Structure formats: C-alpha cells, structure tokens
Amino acid sequence: MNFKKIAIVFAGIILMVSSALSQTQMIDIWNGKVPGSIPNPKYKQIVDSAYYIKLRFISNPxxxxxxAPATKNTGAAMVICPGGGYYGISFINEGIDIARWLNGLGISAFILNYRLPDDAIMKDKSIAPLQDGQEAIRIVRRNATKxxxxPHKIGIIGFSAxxxxxxTVSTHFAEKVYSPIDSTSARPDFSVLIYPVIxxxxxxxxxxxRENLLGKSPSDEQVKRFSNELQVNSNTPPAFLxxxxxxxxxxxxxxxKYALAMKENKxxxxxxxxxxxxxxxxxxxxTDTESTWSVACEKWLKANGFLPKK
Structure with missing residues (x-):
C-alpha cells in the first residue's frame, strides 16, 4: 500500500473540505522566529493517515x-486546539468540523496547528504547545478590530490532548514562557474542554x-505544573466541559477534577x-447522547453572555 499517495489524496480532501468555509488566510504564528527552536532541516510536516488523519512533525505552527460570515458575526471568536495525544493533530473532526460549527453560530474560528513536543527541534518541549497557545490568543486579540x-469574547476550545x-493556556496564561512583542493579554475569556486530558x-x-509532553520520567514539579486541576485560581476563565x-x-x-477545582475557586x-x-x-x-454537547455548549455561551441570547 502506497501511504505517500494516500497522504496526498487525503490532503486534497482536506483542501476541498476547508474551502467550503470562508478561510481567508494561514498565519505563521512566529514569523519564522520560533522561540526555543532547534534547527533541523530533516524535520518535515506530513499528513499521516494511519489510524486517523492527522498532521505530524509540526515545526512551524x-x-x-x-x-464568521458577515451576516452572522456576533463578535465572538475561538481558538481551536485539535487533539492527538501530543503526537498528531486530528484536524478534521476536531478542527475543520468545529470551525464550521462555530461559524454557524456566528463565531470566528482559528484552528491552531501547534507544535508537537519533540526534543529533536525544541530546547524545552514541555512549553512549546503553551507558547503557541498563548501567542494564538494574543494574535486574535491584537487583530480583533480587523x-x-x-476582544473580551475570545475563547479557546480543545479536545483530548x-x-x-x-x-493549560487557561491556567498558565500569565506565565512568561517566551518574550511577547507587546502587553496583549493571553488570557482566554472562556474555555470549552471536550474529553480533555487535564x-x-x-x-x-x-x-x-504525558510521555510526549513531559518524557518518561518527569519530576514531581513538572507533573504538578501541568496538572491543570491544580493550577486553577480565581483568574481562571469560565469553562464548559x-x-x-x-x-x-x-x-x-x-x-x-477540573470542574471541582473551578467550584472551589467559585x-x-x-x-x-x-x-x-x-x-x-x-x-x-x-447514535449516542454525547452528540448533544454542542447544543448544551451553545446554550451555555448564550447564558454567560458570550453569544447573544436571541
């Protein structure tokens, strides 16, 4: 079986699917200056179709x-973090499909193709996704008018990893893991977490x-730092799970555990x-009741003022 040809075919499918939405641009988050990167010319992004369709080996997020369509635009926006075990990015059902749903609600969508932790191209792989996530929120907020x-209705949604x-962005938004170009806040105004690794x-x-992000033998300090139920505080944004x-x-x-931590912090x-x-x-x-989560989420967004109640 020629997996290279399969990858090309799937890449074509992705282009057709995404073209049905009103994508306007692909933004290079770091403009070629990726923080903490180790140059590696052999490291090339691919579309991997084994088990599920995913992006892998991302060095340039x-x-x-x-x-959102002009006739529906509510002013809300969400950065989308597809899952994949910090090994790949499931960019169809947890990316493009989600962007389509959000656009239908009048929410502008931004799919984040974040770096996947890898010692081969990163000085500290544990913070690379967080760096990308923080900067993604900042980019959306900086360009809110355009x-x-x-700028007060910018959320983040993530699936699995x-x-x-x-x-992590919701609980570590104030942690300085790189030097931003300005003082724009990286705090999401709300978060939606679906079957999340917390x-x-x-x-x-x-x-x-855990192993892809922290390695096989992380310190107790690392485990605590990236256990987000332990990092919730009074500034953590509201969440739907x-x-x-x-x-x-x-x-x-x-x-x-995350919900209980939120409750404890009111x-x-x-x-x-x-x-x-x-x-x-x-x-x-x-066929299952979990398919109703998006309906419940829409109601939650309206109830909390992130979408109009009409």
Missing amino acids: TLEVYP WGID GGHLAA SMDSTITHWGS GHSMDDGTVPVENSI ITCELHIYEHGGHGYGLGRS
Missing part, C-alpha cells in the same frame, strides 16, 4: 483563519500525552457527563 471581534493545551497524575492521566463515562482513553475523572463552570460516547468523537455520533 500556524493559525487557520475562518471568520476581524470584527470583541488539545483540551490539555486549552486548559491531569498528569499517573492515576488518571492519558499516558501517551463535556466527557463520556465510558471514555477508555482519557478517564472522565480528568473533567470532574468560577463559572458547567460539566456534562454522558453515559456513552467513548473518545475522539468531535461533534458526536448521532
């Missing part, structure tokens, strides 16, 4: 811009995500736990 966005990144705690973590009870990849305790939070669904379902499968 980008933001794909999908502005894109017709309310992308949910860990979204939660914790690096060995009893509930997703081991693939969705998870399935039968998730065999990322235990539902991840979402439960921060607005809503958690939906579904009986079935498993993991990696994006907007959901029509």
Whole structure:
C-alpha cells in the first residue's frame, strides 16, 4: 500500500473540505522566529493517515483563519486546539468540523496547528504547545478590530490532548514562557474542554500525552505544573466541559477534577457527563447522547453572555 499517495489524496480532501468555509488566510504564528527552536532541516510536516488523519512533525505552527460570515458575526471568536495525544493533530473532526460549527453560530474560528513536543527541534518541549497557545490568543486579540471581534469574547476550545493545551493556556496564561512583542493579554475569556486530558497524575492521566509532553520520567514539579486541576485560581476563565463515562482513553475523572477545582475557586463552570460516547468523537455520533454537547455548549455561551441570547 502506497501511504505517500494516500497522504496526498487525503490532503486534497482536506483542501476541498476547508474551502467550503470562508478561510481567508494561514498565519505563521512566529514569523519564522520560533522561540526555543532547534534547527533541523530533516524535520518535515506530513499528513499521516494511519489510524486517523492527522498532521505530524509540526515545526512551524500556524493559525487557520475562518471568520464568521458577515451576516452572522456576533463578535465572538475561538481558538481551536485539535487533539492527538501530543503526537498528531486530528484536524478534521476536531478542527475543520468545529470551525464550521462555530461559524454557524456566528463565531470566528482559528484552528491552531501547534507544535508537537519533540526534543529533536525544541530546547524545552514541555512549553512549546503553551507558547503557541498563548501567542494564538494574543494574535486574535491584537487583530480583533480587523476581524470584527470583541476582544473580551475570545475563547479557546480543545479536545483530548488539545483540551490539555486549552486548559493549560487557561491556567498558565500569565506565565512568561517566551518574550511577547507587546502587553496583549493571553488570557482566554472562556474555555470549552471536550474529553480533555487535564491531569498528569499517573492515576488518571492519558499516558501517551504525558510521555510526549513531559518524557518518561518527569519530576514531581513538572507533573504538578501541568496538572491543570491544580493550577486553577480565581483568574481562571469560565469553562464548559463535556466527557463520556465510558471514555477508555482519557478517564472522565480528568473533567470532574477540573470542574471541582473551578467550584472551589467559585468560577463559572458547567460539566456534562454522558453515559456513552467513548473518545475522539468531535461533534458526536448521532447514535449516542454525547452528540448533544454542542447544543448544551451553545446554550451555555448564550447564558454567560458570550453569544447573544436571541
């Protein structure tokens, strides 16, 4: 089987799917000056179709811009962090499909193709995704006027390991992990976390995500730093969480612990736990109840003023 040809075919499919949306540009997040990078000319981004379609070997992170249609634009925006275990980026069902859904709600969408932790091209692989996530929020906020966005309605949404990144940006937005060009805030105004990896705690973590981000033998300090349920404080943005009870990849305790930390800090939070669904379902499968999370999320966004209630 010629996997190179398969990858080319799938890349063509992605182009056709994304062209149905109003993508206007692909932004190079760092303009060629990636913080903490190690030059490696052999490191090339690919589309990998094994098991599921994903991007791999990302050394130059980008933001794909999908502005809300002018007739629907609410002024809200969201940065999308697809999952993939910090090994790949599942950019169809947790990227393009999500951008389409958000555009339908009048929300401008920005798919973040973040760097995947790798010692081959990074001085400190544990902070590379966080650097990209912080800068993505800053880019959207800096350009809010140009894109017709309310700078106080910029959220972040993440799935699985992308949910860990979204939660990390939500709890570490003030941590200086690079030198930004200005004082623009990296704080999301709200977060949506769907079957997220929240914790690096060995009893509930997703081991693939933990090892890819922190290595096989992280220190206790590293484990605590990237266990986001331990990093919630009074400045953490409001959150909506969705998870399935039968998730065999990322235990539902991840979402439960984050929600409890939000409750302890008196921060607005809503958690939906579904009986079935498993993991990696994006907007959901029509045969199970987890497919309703997007409807519940829309109601939550309206109830909390991030979308108009009409």
